[in-house]
Amino acid sequence: xxxxxxxxxxxxxxxxxxxxxxxxxxxxxxxxxxxxxxxxxxxxxxxxxxxxxxxxxxxxxxxxxxxxxxxxxxxxxxxxxxxxxxxxxxxxxxxxxxxxxxxxxxx
Numbered sequence: 001x002x003x004x005x006x007x008x009x010x011x012x013x014x015x016x017x018x019x020x021x022x023x024x025x026x027x028x029x030x031x032x033x034x035x036x037x038x039x040x041x042x043x044x045x046x047x048x049x050x051x052x053x054x055x056x057x058x059x060x061x062x063x064x065x066x067x068x069x070x071x072x073x074x075x076x077x078x079x080x081x082x083x084x085x086x087x088x089x090x091x092x093x094x095x096x097x098x099x100x101x102x103x104x105x106x107x
Contacts, residue, residue, distance in 0.1 A: 047091045051082060054098040 004012070048069075055065040073079045074097060082094045 044086065044091070047095070048086060051094055051098065054102065
């Protein structure tokens with residue numbers, strides 16, 4: 001079994017440490033991105049539930065609320081459905097619109 005010279009070890013050891021550090025750093029970045037996406041998904045699901053909670057009393061049921069959410073165009077918000085608006089990041093506009101309706105405002 002050939003042994004490496006001290007000069008070769010002096011070069012290879014720091015390179016190995018650098019490679020390991022880069023590998024760990026990259027894994028940390030991947031995990032952070034995954035975690036952030038999960039948090040965003042959970043936040044979006046909570047906002048969708050808040051929208052459905054506002055729709056359900058006048059829609060009559062949760063399934064009717066889902067149908068309204070997916071199919072009813074909201075003219076005040078450009079004729080798009082609540083689902084389309086949420087997918088474009090405009091969830092708070094939908095919630096504000098529903099609050100306006102709940103307070104007696106016009107659709």
